[in-house]
Amino acid sequence: MSEKIKHFPGEQVKNIDVKEGRIPAVRHRPNAKYLWSAGIAMSRFLEGLKKGKIVGATCKKCGRIMVPPRAFCEQCFKPVDGYVNIKDTGTINTYSVSYVAGDASRIKEPILVAIIDLDGASEGMGILHILGEIDDWKQIKFGMKVKAVWKPSEERTGSIKDIKYFRPLQEV
Amino acid sequence: MFGKKRVAVIGAGMTLFRRTLKETGKELAWEASKMALDQAGLELKDIDSVVMGTAPDAFDGVHMKGEYLADGSGAYRKPYSRVFVGGGTGVFAVDAGWWHIASGQFDTCLVVAEEKMSSCYPHPAYAFTTIFDPIYARPLGVTLIWIFALEMHRYMHVHGIKKEEIALVSVKNKGNALDHPCAQLAAKITVEDVLNSEVLCYPVQRLDISPTSDGAAALVLASEDVAKKVTDNPVWIDGVGWSIDSTYWTNRDLYYPRYVQSAAQMAYKMAGIKNPPKEIDVAEVYDPFDYKELHHMEGLMLARKGQAPKLTADGVTQRDGDLPINPSGGLLGVGNPIAAAGTMKCCEIFWQLRGEAGKRQVKGDPRTGLAQAWGDLMQYGSVVIMRS
Ligand SMILES: [Zn+2]
Numbered sequence: 001m002s003e004k005i006k007h008f009p010g011e012q013v014k015n016i017d018v019k020e021g022r023i024p025a026v027r028h029r030p031n032a033k034y035l036w037s038a039g040i041a042m043s044r045f046l047e048g049l050k051k052g053k054i055v056g057a058t059c060k061k062c063g064r065i066m067v068p069p070r071a072f073c074e075q076c077f078k079p080v081d082g083y084v085n086i087k088d089t090g091t092i093n094t095y096s097v098s099y100v101a102g103d104a105s106r107i108k109e110p111i112l113v114a115i116i117d118l119d120g121a122s123e124g125m126g127i128l129h130i131l132g133e134i135d136d137w138k139q140i141k142f143g144m145k146v147k148a149v150w151k152p153s154e155e156r157t158g159s160i161k162d163i164k165y166f167r168p169l170q171e172v
Numbered sequence: 173m174f175g176k177k178r179v180a181v182i183g184a185g186m187t188l189f190r191r192t193l194k195e196t197g198k199e200l201a202w203e204a205s206k207m208a209l210d211q212a213g214l215e216l217k218d219i220d221s222v223v224m225g226t227a228p229d230a231f232d233g234v235h236m237k238g239e240y241l242a243d244g245s246g247a248y249r250k251p252y253s254r255v256f257v258g259g260g261t262g263v264f265a266v267d268a269g270w271w272h273i274a275s276g277q278f279d280t281c282l283v284v285a286e287e288k289m290s291s292c293y294p295h296p297a298y299a300f301t302t303i304f305d306p307i308y309a310r311p312l313g314v315t316l317i318w319i320f321a322l323e324m325h326r327y328m329h330v331h332g333i334k335k336e337e338i339a340l341v342s343v344k345n346k347g348n349a350l351d352h353p354c355a356q357l358a359a360k361i362t363v364e365d366v367l368n369s370e371v372l373c374y375p376v377q378r379l380d381i382s383p384t385s386d387g388a389a390a391l392v393l394a395s396e397d398v399a400k401k402v403t404d405n406p407v408w409i410d411g412v413g414w415s416i417d418s419t420y421w422t423n424r425d426l427y428y429p430r431y432v433q434s435a436a437q438m439a440y441k442m443a444g445i446k447n448p449p450k451e452i453d454v455a456e457v458y459d460p461f462d463y464k465e466l467h468h469m470e471g472l473m474l475a476r477k478g479q480a481p482k483l484t485a486d487g488v489t490q491r492d493g494d495l496p497i498n499p500s501g502g503l504l505g506v507g508n509p510i511a512a513a514g515t516m517k518c519c520e521i522f523w524q525l526r527g528e529a530g531k532r533q534v535k536g537d538p539r540t541g542l543a544q545a546w547g548d549l550m551q552y553g554s555v556v557i558m559r560s
Contacts, residue, residue: 003530004211008354009203010188010387011195018192018293027293030233036306045308066423068308074418094329094426096321097374102313104297113318113373115326115422126422128309128318137374142329160308 040071044083046158052150056086056121064122086120088148089169093117093126097137112137116146116166132165145169174442175274180399180406181558182392183212184519189356189387189507192290197232197388201244201286204388204512208282209246212392213402219392220278222247224254225265225285227510227547230299231292245284257554258303258547259460260414261285262389262514264554266543267412269393279395286388287509296384303549305419317381321373323426323550324463328375330427331478333466335375339366340484341462342379342504348491349501351531354516356507357383366462382460382502387509389516407525410540411445411557413438421549432471432546435553440473443557445540448473449495452557453538454524456517458546459502465489468544469497471553496534499524514545518556525560 017023048055057069057080095114101107112131146166156162185207187200224245229235238254257264262285269283289296300316349358369378399406415434445451459465466480475483489497500520503513521541523529543556
C-alpha cells in the first residue's frame with residue numbers, strides 16, 4: 001500500500017460459488033503423457049537397483065563419490081571417471097512425517113520421509129527415500145543408522161522403488 | 173557505479189491477494205501495471221521495455237505464459253521478456269529490469285509479476301509435484317512440502333531451534349498484515365495457535381505456511397535522467413544479486429542457504445555495504461514458511477548463523493524494532509501468488525523508503541532497504557537493495 005493509493009483492484013470470489021458453477025469458468029484436463037530416457041548415468045543407477053546395488057559416480061579431480069550418479073561432475077565440469085557400487089546403509093541427515101499427499105489431501109498413515117547420507121559415498125551425499133519398520137515416528141533420530149530393505153529380486157524393475165524403504169539398522 | 177546508468181524505482185502498484193480472484197491473469201497484470209504507471213505519472217507510451225515475471229506454467233495451464241500475459245503487461249509492440257526462476261522470480265524480475273536500464277539500452281522498464289494459482293483446480297499442490305526429477309525423485313511421491321519440512325527440520329536440528337521460536341515469525345507477519353489493505357491472511361494469532369494447528373508434514377504445520385493466492389504487482393523503473401524529471405523522491409536500486417546452487421538438493425547441507433549468501437554478497441558489494449545488520453534499515457525477506465524468514469536472515473547475513481530466532485524473540489525484527497523484517501506482513505500474511513509475492517516485497521521497500529507505507533511505516537526514516545526471494549529446488553537466491 002502506498003498512502004496515495006485509495007483503491008486496490010481485485011474481485012474476490014467464494015470457493016463455494018466456484019465449486020457450484022456460479023462463476024463463469026471453463027474446465028479442462030490436459031492429457032499430456034511422457035516417456036523420459038533415464039540417461040547415461042541414471043541408466044547405470046536403475047540397472048544397479050535391479051541387481052540390488054546402489055551405484056555412485058566418481059570424480060578424481062574433486063575426489064567425490066557422488067550419489068545419485070551423474071555423467072559429468074557439475075563442479076569440475078568434466079566427465080566422471082567411473083561408476084562404483086556403494087553401500088545400502090547410511091545415516092539419517094534429516095526427516096519429516098507427511099500427513100498430506102501430492103494433491104494436498106489428507107492421508108491416514110503418515111509417510112516417513114528422510115534424506116539418507118549413504119555409506120561409501122562422500123560426506124553429505126544424501127538421497128531422498130522413505131523409512132519403514134518404525135512403529136512411532138518419535139523413534140526416528142538424526143544420525144540414526146539405517147539400511148535399505150529391497151524388494152525380492154524377481155519383483156525389481158529398475159526403479160528407485162526397488163528399495164521398499166530404509167529401516168533402522170538396530171531395533172528401535 | 174555499476175552499469176552505465178543509475179536506475180530508480182518511480183512507481184509501484186499491486187492488486188488484492190486472494191485465494192481466488194475473478195480476474196484472469198491478464199487482467200490482474202493489467203491492473204497492477206496501470207497502477208504502477210499512474211503512480212509514476214507515466215503512460216504506456218513512455219515505457220521502453222517490459223519484463224514479466226511469472227512462475228510455473230502449470231498453475232495457469234497455459235504453457236506459453238509469457239505470451240499469454242504480454243498484453244496485460246503493457247508489452248504491445250515493445251521489447252519484452254518473461255523471466256522465471258521459481259519462487260525467486262518476483263525479485264529477480266526487478267534485477268532483470270535493472271540491467272535493462274543499467275546497460276544503457278533503455279530509459280524505462282515496466283516490471284510486472286503475476287500469478288493465478290487458483291486456475292489449477294481444486295488445488296495447485298499437484299502442479300508442484302511435476303517440478304521434480306522424473307527418474308529418481310517422482311516415483312517416491314515427493315511433494316514440495318516434503319522438501320521444505322526436511323529443510324526446516326535440518327535447520328532446527330543443527331542449531332537446536334524449537335518450533336515455538338519459529339512460530340513467532342508467523343505471529344509477527346500475520347499481525348503486520350493487518351495493516352496491509354491487500355492482505356489475504358492477516359490475523360492476530362498466538363504461538364499456541366501455530367503449535368496447535370494441523371500437522372501437514374512434521375515439523376511443518378498449517379500456520380507455518382503461506383497460502384496459495386492470485387494476484388499481481390508491478391514497478392516502474394527509470395534511468396536517472398527520466399527519474400529526476402518525473403519525481404522529487406526516486407528510490408535508487410543500488411544493489412542487485414542472484415545465484416543458484418546445485419539441483420542435487422539432497423547433496424547439500426540444507427541448514428544454510430549458501431546461494432542466498434552469494435546473491436547477497438553480490439548485492440552488498442555493489443551497494444558498498446560492509447555491515448548488513450547495521451546498514452540495512454528495513455528488509456522484506458522471503459517467508460513462504462515461518463522458518464524461511466529466519467533461514468534467509470542468516471543467509472543474508474542480517475543475523476549470524478543460528479541467531480535469527482533470538483533476534484526475533486527479542487523483538488528486533490518487529491516493525492518498531494531495530495531491524496524490521498517483513499513490515500508488509502510478508503507471504504505469511506499478505507499472501508503468496510508466487511512471482512507477484514516477490515515483487516510485492518519490492519513494492520513494500522519502495523513505499524517504506526518513500527515514507528508512504530502508512531500504518532506499516534517503520535520508525536526512523538529508513539534510507540536503505542532490501543528485498544529477497546528464493547526459489548527453484550531450494551537453490552535460488554535473488555536480492556535487491558534500494559536507497560532513498
Ligand atoms: Zn569433480
